[in-house]
Amino acid sequence: MPVDASKAQRIPRSTAITPGAGLVAVGLNHRTAPIDLRDRVAVGGDALAGALEDLIGRPGVHEAAVLSTCNRTEITAWGSAATAAESLIAWLGERAGLATDGLRPHIYTHRDRDAVRHLFRVATGLDSMILGEAQVLGQTREAYRVARETGAAGRVLCELYDAALRAARRARQEAGIARGAVSISFAAVELARQIFGDLRDKEVLVVGAGKMSRQTMDNLREQGARACFVANRSLPRAEQLAAEFGATVYPWDRLNEALGRVDIVITSTTAPEPVLKTTGVQAAMKRRRNRPLFIVDIAVPRDAEPQIAELYNVFLFNIDDLKAVIEENIARRMKDAAFAEEIITDEVAKFWTWLRSMEASDAIVQLRQWADAQRASELDRLIRKAPDLTPAHRDAVEEFSRRLMNKFLDPPLRGIKSAYRINWTTPPPAHAEGTGAWILGSLRHLFGLEHPSEPPGESRGLAGHEDAPAPPFAQGAEDGLDELDRRLCDILQTDFPLVPQPFAAISRE
Known part of the structure; x- marks a missing residue:
């Protein structure tokens, strides 16, 4: 089935990183399912584009890619994690002609960091029937190409598959995982x-x-x-x-x-x-x-x-001669696999840091846009009330408004960036990753921001983050304000009583 160019950008690379969204991988392979079941769920080359279009229409699935080989069929998806997982299982069940409960014993499900590691191990050949086999790397690359060209892979999966291919190349070049014949x-x-x-x-x-x-x-x-x-x-x-x-x-x-x-x-x-x-x-x-x-x-x-x-001048070799070579190569690959796992751990950490930083990046952009809109609105109202201001005075007032906005924003933005700058190379300590989520939840609550996926007026609170650590910018951070800025803040706080959303209240006044 040819790729429809009109759908190539159906899911843009700028897909929002929404609260509650996550990565999920669902599939079956040679370890979990017999060959007749693997045959029924397999997706042939020409049918792959249509299968992706079907998957993207399922509840909770925002992005998807399908890897289907003789030994496995699995879907990696980005979306509403819990809903997406059930959608993927139901989709596999439909292809197999089985009820969901009948399929569950044969499938595996990985979420978030585990889903990332799983894909990286598959692309590297560490999860293959033949350890380190090279063919699966090409199959992973092809699955990515089709998902990207049909628009099923957006910003998250494109970055994920780029990272998976990079991890596989590193494992081959640095660890030598594919060295020597093993068949x-x-x-x-x-x-x-x-x-x-x-x-x-x-x-x-x-x-x-x-x-x-x-x-x-x-x-x-x-x-x-x-x-x-x-x-x-x-x-x-x-x-x-x-x-x-x-x-x-x-x-x-x-x-x-x-x-x-x-x-x-x-x-x-x-x-x-x-x-x-x-x-x-x-x-x-x-x-x-x-x-x-x-x-x-x-x-x-x-x-x-x-x-x-x-x-x-006749050189004859039999299967026993080859088996000795194969056994030696398998032993070497087992040693190489340990190094390859370290490379994968490193690449998983890099991707996970990127993914979490994207969540922060979206919030920072939204906060700046909101603050600038408030600043411009108030500045316009001031200028209308003071028509006798000279152009020089207007420029000075506008510059002052920008400086004041930036100084108000500086502490929370530095706090967000600090929370997401940590590069965890191992699973993080208890609630450490929740720090960033706590900060973003606080930010949206205090400033009255709405998430792009929410209906207007329904901002998310702090549910689920009561035990998260205190935000970095609340722990003795410099406020970055000069004396004039502090005096203005005093005036604002006198005229407008502090409420749970002070800046929204100021804007309304």
Whole structure:
């Protein structure tokens, strides 16, 4: 389904960071659900844009992205956390044809920081069936691209996925989490690359057309092998595999002819007896004038007679040779994974600090806009009452009004910034993160500010923050006012009794 360009900005990057909003990840994977259930909820490439459009219309879901692979389908969303989670579970249930209660045992739900860490671990390959596998990084990048182009990813998810891809790149570059082959088919291609170096000038023959051969062809394509050939007893299956990867078919009765041409042979049939005979390989070596031939036999039982290894310039490796390499690489990846987890912790902290600062940023902008509107209104009223003011006097009064506004705003704004400047590298102490929420709640309450998501006149109080620490600007902060400003404040406080929303009262008077 092509991306509709008219919807590309349906959810702007400037999505408001609203109180009560949060991140949630809901999904199922190879650990929690059988393959038939994973198949039912999977979202194919062309259907992904439509699925995102459907998700964005669900209650509580403001932004969404879907990652769907053979081993997992999961949705990461930004919105009203509790409502969004239930919406995502219901959506998965509809795709699976199951009631919500029947689906719950197979799904997982992560919220806020846990949702961030989960996505970062998925993108890095730490949550994969094969530790550190590289394919999931490309799949994560594609999920992000579609969500961004359809408008389903706004400011929060765009920043989240950028951070996830950055964490995955760091884990590969700094921790080396993807080093070394850990699957048989990949190990076979990796071994060929180690021996020949660049495979772009090599010709490769894949014998067999099953799952292992398909994985081998996929790995060969990633390594850029110049030409690939497929040989299989069943010609239709060979033709199907060759068509999928742009390869050339060698008929089964011409297998020995192919051995005389190619540089590398990777064989993985299910034949009960060897299909590569010593005599056939020996004849092929004469035709190729003993040019080296590299054979990797990853079949069980073996496809190549053991005596082939004794032939001059023939290098034969079997599955046991590859398993030793794989086991060594797995052990290395386990060590690398510990370092990768540290990198993820660092990147989670950076993203979380950004997310909390966005909440403060929205409040600061709103407070400044409100204060400037009050200042301009009062200044206009003063000038109308004093028409004989000269332009110079008017400029002086306006400058004074701006200075006074800025000095009134300075302590609360410094307090907000201070509360959100902390970069927690581990889960914060008890109610530490609540400090920022306490300050924002106080700010909106004292100044009569409304949140963009609230109906007019319904500002949020301090419910839920009674035990939060005192705001930083209330703990001995300098007021930043000079003597003239203090005198003016005294006059204002004399004329207008202090009420829970003093500045709103002043404005009304």
